[in-house]
Amino acid sequence: MPQGPSTPPAGQAEIAAFVQDCWRRETARPLPVIVLLGRPGSGKTYALDHFAREAAGGITARIDFAPLPVQRPYELAVHLAFLLSRKHPGVRPPRFPRLMLGLLALSLGDLPLDNREAARKRLKSALSQARGSAAVDALEAAGGFIDELGLSPVPHLELAAGLLVRGFTHLPVATALNRALVGYGQGSTQAGIDALIDLNRRHRTGIAADAALVDRGLCEVFLDDLATSFGGRRRLYNCLALLDDIDRPHITAFLELLAQLRAEKARSGLYDPLLIVATAATTRAVPGPSDGSPDDPHISTPDTLSYDAWRTRPDAAPPHWWCPVRLRDLDEVEVTLEATRYEKERAGRTGRPEPWVLPATTPLIHRLTYGHPWSVRTLHEVLAGLREGGPAESDLRGLLSVRPPGQGVPLAHVVRDRLLTGLTADQQEAALLIATARTPKSAVNAGLLNDQPEHARDTLMRELRERLWLSRRVPEDAHTRGGRGPSGYLLPRAGARGAGAVDTTFDTQPVLHPWLRLLLLDRLKDPTSGSLERWRQLHEVLASWHARHQQPLDALYHRLARGELSSVVDHFGLGLADGDLIPWLRELYHVTAAPMYPAWLSDEPPQRRATELARELAPDAYADERLGRPLAELCAALWLAGDPRNRLPLGHPELNHKISAKLRQLAMVAEADADTLLDEAERYTD
Incomplete structure (x- = not known):
């Protein structure tokens, strides 16, 4: 008999409950082919490890197809x-x-x-x-x-x-x-x-x-x-087959044949007792129109799983006997729980008491990785080794440059190589260019891939989508930039600001997973892969394309990425006269989410660096102490805050104080809607 329950991996409790429900043998009934879809490092193999422990002693089979022949x-x-x-x-x-x-x-x-x-x-x-x-x-x-x-x-x-x-x-x-x-x-x-x-x-x-x-x-x-x-x-459980790495065509063909036979036998009320739980790193492993887009209706999400909700009927077509499930990233609470669990494990190995440092790093780890499970674990391991588990602010700010034990390259290189598993060298190079744009679609339309090898140009977007690297848009308001209040500034509003302009703050096009994009941009900033000149040239192409298509906010986004802070300050200085500044704030967050080249960073605290950036990149505005200077410093501070490594110390980010102070200064000179700015300043107050 099975030996008893084990704790499912973080973020997989709903999937474990669904598998358990299907595995229990109440009576002969249809059973799905459950396929756990996930990017590299999303916890697919950990899920099978859990089910193997749950079913230990039962009728089970586990196969890893990666090393096996066709x-x-x-x-x-x-x-x-x-x-x-x-x-x-x-x-x-x-x-x-x-x-x-x-x-x-x-x-x-x-x-x-x-x-x-x-x-x-x-x-x-x-x-x-x-x-x-x-x-x-x-x-x-x-x-x-x-x-x-x-x-x-x-x-x-x-x-x-x-x-x-x-x-x-x-x-x-x-x-x-x-x-x-x-x-x-x-x-x-x-x-x-x-x-x-x-x-x-x-x-x-x-x-x-x-x-x-x-x-x-x-x-x-x-x-x-x-x-x-x-x-x-009479049996309490069905048979359980755990199949790892079914992406290869011959394995999919086998499972499709089983589904075909099951569908035929079900017409006569005959059901076999084999529950199959498989893993795949690409949607090509499942039949039907699934393509891996963030809202793909043909792929289930863990929160919607139940046997009753499963689509299979006795007369269903064979593809409906499959149940593809997209593994999710960890939320902030789960990242904290993982930190606590890791420290307990480490204490058990070393015999030393837990320092309880890692749970406090959750805001940084979660915002960097967006909860990517393997990356969370990897960053915990690196942090635990820094200064005997007590990393300083400088360690946290330079986290991606740390060389993990046994690795000859920085952490960013190690993680990026893991995440890009499955992409060819030319596809990886093309992905660097895709990362410069806010959305992959705009990068393709602007022609950034035109000079790339034909294979990469023709296949990259499909590969990113089918390998589940496209995500829903991440809101860019105070809630995700360091503020304390609830989010909501990106809710759609009727109409668009500016004659003929398109308000792209409501754009719902999928984006690259933020963690992968950050790592790709990190490589593009590396002297071996790029330079400030190349950085500016790429963002100029994108800015010009958006301007030609009446998308001024995205054009400003790329102007800021080029270092043209003065253009951003001029634009938002004019908008402060509006009677309703909520759209103004929404647009401000949208534009200041632009990536920043390392040449504009220094070892100084981000709060002080925001002032220096305002003085260096927007000197005319900085000379205006009444309006231009606080607005330039606010834009620079929000620009810096786009990277969570600049929001330190954890729990009391210095940039929050800077942003709050500048919003209050602007409220004093706003002509019609000072209350909105004061409310926003309050959201950055501890």
């Missing part, structure tokens, strides 16, 4: 049967006599196909020999070796054929064989023999259509054997 569907069925039939204390495993008869028939290369009677005799002789003691001994030895090493190799056909013996040693040979043959002959053992001979013939023709029929026939008896094994006994 297999035909019937070989994958044999592989699963081999693992599911292993012995467990107190549990009678399923038997696969029909599958093994078919497999044995395939292995007979000397079957005389031109003489039906001779073929029958040869096949009957081979079936009798399969019950010999040598087959039993070989199978038991192989099974013990596999269990010792924890391996899941592809079983050799001759060893797999020995599975026929297990569970039938107490029966006469004729009884064991006859029961299995009935499944092939639809009630007649003689017809069963003929069906096996026909299976052998198709296997040897080398014709694709015949090979497909062989695969279909053996996969069907695999499911039939499973159903028969569960038919006569």
